[in-house]
Amino acid sequence: MKRYAILALVFVAGASFITAGAVKKDKKKKVETVEAPAPLNLTSSSDSLSYAAGMAMTNGLMPFLKQQYQFDEAYMDDFIEGFKVYMQSKNDPKAKARQAGQQIAQMVTDRMLPGAINDFEASADTINADIFNEGFLAALKNDTTHFDQQKAQSYFYDRRQAAVTAKTEAMKKVEMDFLADNATKPGVKVTPSGLQYKVITQGTGAVPETTDEVKVNYEGRLIDGKVFDSSYKRNEPATFKANQVIKGWTEALTMMPVGSKWELYIPYNLAYGERGAGNDIKPYETLIFTVELLDIVKKEAKQADSKPSATTSKPATATKKVVRKKK
DSSP states (O other), X not given: OHHHHHHHHHHHHHHHHHHHHHHHHHHHHHHHSOOOOOOOOOXXXXXXHHHHHHHHTTTTHXXXXXXXXXXXXXXXXXXXXXXXXXXXXXXXXXXXXXXXXXXXXXXXXXXXHHHXXXXXXXXXXXXXXXXXXXXXXXXXXXXXXXXXXXXXXXXXXXXXXXXHHHHHHHHHHHHHHHHHHHTTSTTEEEOTTSOEEEEEEOOOSOOOOTTOEEEEEEEEEETTOOEEEEHHHHTOOEEEETTSBOHHHHHHHTTOOTXXXXXXXXXXXXXXXXXXXXXXBOTTOOEEXXXXXXXXXXXXXXXXXXXXXXXXXXXXXXXXXXXXXXX
């Protein structure tokens, strides 16, 4: 019985020793805690200039971070930590290699991979992001387990060409089917070039020549109804020469009397062709425009307006519209 009591006392004593040791260690850790850096003092005009320059250079940074990196301000401490790590290791070759890897990874994620996925959008084959990344890294490590570089390129580009061709034909068919059906609708007329139009209001004014400058109101939309441009929404008519716009517009404008309002159905070959324009107008896209011809800017009036005057300011340059020819 005494033996067990002694063992219990030894156990308790040992436990107390461990606890005391732990307390000492905790105290030691607290002593070793890194202290906050001393407040920065700006002791010279150069210091003040440097500090102000750093602050000034952040102007516009937050919108850029949100747009470019989908940055969440809740993680500002992590951003700052990353900034400091880079500044401290910017001359370290290993750090440079990691940073380059991160930047290329972002390029792959934002541009290369989405482009490849888009190319095979209408194909029976699809791009798997994880396997894509494995292939990307295998090439960097010269791993030829499945393909060598040349065979991989041939395999991919041959199939991409076939997929893009199939997708293009499918897109063209949608547009051509729309135009074929639209041509049969009441009031729609078709010119030898393939331009389709419907007269909403027939004006009684003069008909522009190709070199005349005209003033118009318009709305442009896709065959799915999406509006991509509108002078009505801007509350500002557009002014330009009749031959400075896409072919479908030039043809229509030189048939429309002033005061007319027409609806145009413009095939891709009279619009932006095989390349499209901007984010909204894809390759081979048929465009629909409601066009209202308000006036022809007379040459003599234009010359008179261009003369210097003490009471008038220099005319503003007209904004470039989406209907202009693509250079």
